Amino acid sequence: MRVADLEIRAATLDDAATAADIDTEAHPDDPEDPQMTRHWWSIAAEDDVTDRRIALLDGTSMGYATREHPAWSKMPERFASLGAELRPSARTAVRLDALYAMVEEAARGDGTQKVTAWAWEHDELALEVLKGRGFNEERRERFWELDLVGGRERITTMAAKSKERMRREGITVLTLADDTDPAKFEKLKRMSDEAEGDVPTSEPFVPLEMREFLEWFESPGLRPDRIWLAREGDEIIGISQLSYPPVRGVVSTDWTGMARAARGRGIARALKCETLMQAIGLGVDRVRTDNDSTNLPILHLNETMGYRRRPDMIQLLKAL
Numbered sequence: 001m002r003v004a005d006l007e008i009r010a011a012t013l014d015d016a017a018t019a020a021d022i023d024t025e026a027h028p029d030d031p032e033d034p035q036m037t038r039h040w041w042s043i044a045a046e047d048d049v050t051d052r053r054i055a056l057l058d059g060t061s062m063g064y065a066t067r068e069h070p071a072w073s074k075m076p077e078r079f080a081s082l083g084a085e086l087r088p089s090a091r092t093a094v095r096l097d098a099l100y101a102m103v104e105e106a107a108r109g110d111g112t113q114k115v116t117a118w119a120w121e122h123d124e125l126a127l128e129v130l131k132g133r134g135f136n137e138e139r140r141e142r143f144w145e146l147d148l149v150g151g152r153e154r155i156t157t158m159a160a161k162s163k164e165r166m167r168r169e170g171i172t173v174l175t176l177a178d179d180t181d182p183a184k185f186e187k188l189k190r191m192s193d194e195a196e197g198d199v200p201t202s203e204p205f206v207p208l209e210m211r212e213f214l215e216w217f218e219s220p221g222l223r224p225d226r227i228w229l230a231r232e233g234d235e236i237i238g239i240s241q242l243s244y245p246p247v248r249g250v251v252s253t254d255w256t257g258m259a260r261a262a263r264g265r266g267i268a269r270a271l272k273c274e275t276l277m278q279a280i281g282l283g284v285d286r287v288r289t290d291n292d293s294t295n296l297p298i299l300h301l302n303e304t305m306g307y308r309r310r311p312d313m314i315q316l317l318k319a320l
Helices: 013-026 034-042 093-109 124-132 152-169 184-197 210-216 267-281 296-305
Strands: 006-010 049-057 060-069 079-086 114-120 136-147 172-175 227-232 235-243 252-258 286-292 308-319
Touching: 006 060, 006 093, 013 034, 013 049, 013 060, 013 079, 049 093, 060 093, 079 093, 093 114, 093 124, 114 124, 124 308, 136 296, 152 172, 152 267, 172 267, 184 210, 184 235, 184 252, 227 267, 235 267, 252 267, 267 286, 267 296, 286 296
Parallel strands: 079 114, 252 286
Antiparallel strands: 006 049, 049 060, 060 079, 114 308, 136 286, 136 308, 172 227, 227 235, 235 252
């Protein structure tokens, strides 16, 4: 198959590193780790649709395109996520448009009703291509960075205050590695599903299957002794974890979630402080995080913890 002047072939799991390289070359300030990309490519429910393709120019892998969605039986509305990227030397509007047209046509063919795609707010080329295809801005993801070197004293003081508050509240804070409850993953999934279901989004929320949830924690960027939990009595009521890219990239928040009944008590701050103090102890100089731009509680938390804004990512949407 050819689109524009690109030859297209189906991607395999071994192409994950190539896709990570392409993303890193196109956006060097936001490098993608090849091992972590391969891990995420490998996690999918058996009935998920994952359509990934590699674009070649003169025999060299220069880009990729993706189309993904859960099984329609799991979704009240048929949404699919599209993506496409090219190496800088091949990144033209014509080629990028051709890649999006290819996966958009495939989405239309399998009954998709709406498609979404993401682009950095400063990526004028991608935004021009997507808007030219009829996509419109739907919402924004806010990105942040925290200086652990310059902010070490402030973070240390904040962590000590949070630890004392948790002691007074009767909240136990410990790592996943130190939690000996044989049912911890079942409890953690119930809490995480509740928390993720409350994250502002324009797409239907489809919880991970238990197998996928467990495989998530096998990411090469995660370790049980770097995943922090909050417990009250027998229940897990919060989690926060940083992902440490093994090959390249910036240490970043992988997930922070709270049970509804436990919100507003400073528990998320205490958990995030534990992850930051651990990162400082490991010699990490900065960490990054992101969240939906309408998620006011986490926006406030990031600001008061000293995070500084980075460019937003824009989610665009199109009805087919």
